[in-house]
């Protein structure tokens with residue numbers, strides 16, 4: 001996965017505003033924030049999408065959820081946040097490396113989905 005954007009961020013080949021890291025996951029600020037707090041949490045090893053996740057990925061996917069509140073609180077969203085994982089074309093996934101958006105701030109994020 002030489003060309004995967006987020007793998008390149010993990011390898012330090014592309015700069016990112018890192019806010020959290022452990023042996024399994026990395027979190028960095030979204031380059032186009034949609035709320036005052038907007039962080040992406042990714043597995044350090046490449047998983048294309050949730051549609052490609054396997055049983056072996058269960059620990060890292062669990063860790064992404066387990067660290068979310070700490071990251072949100074550290075970044076200025078201590079009273080909750082929204083976590084979003086877009087999958088595939090129907091989900092609107094643009095970067096094909098699993099990532100969980102953490103969005104928040106002082107104000108409520110808003111309705112879960114815009115009405116269509």
Ligand code: AMP
Nearest residue numbers: 016029030031032040086092093094095
């Ligand atoms: P998604 O539509 O769920 O695939 O979201 C992809 C997200 O990645 C978008 O919110 C982009 O703003 C974000 N993004 C793309 N490139 C970068 C980058 N180099 N650093 C940080 N965030 C990025």
Ligand code: ZN
Nearest residue numbers: 004007046097
């Ligand atoms: Zn990747």
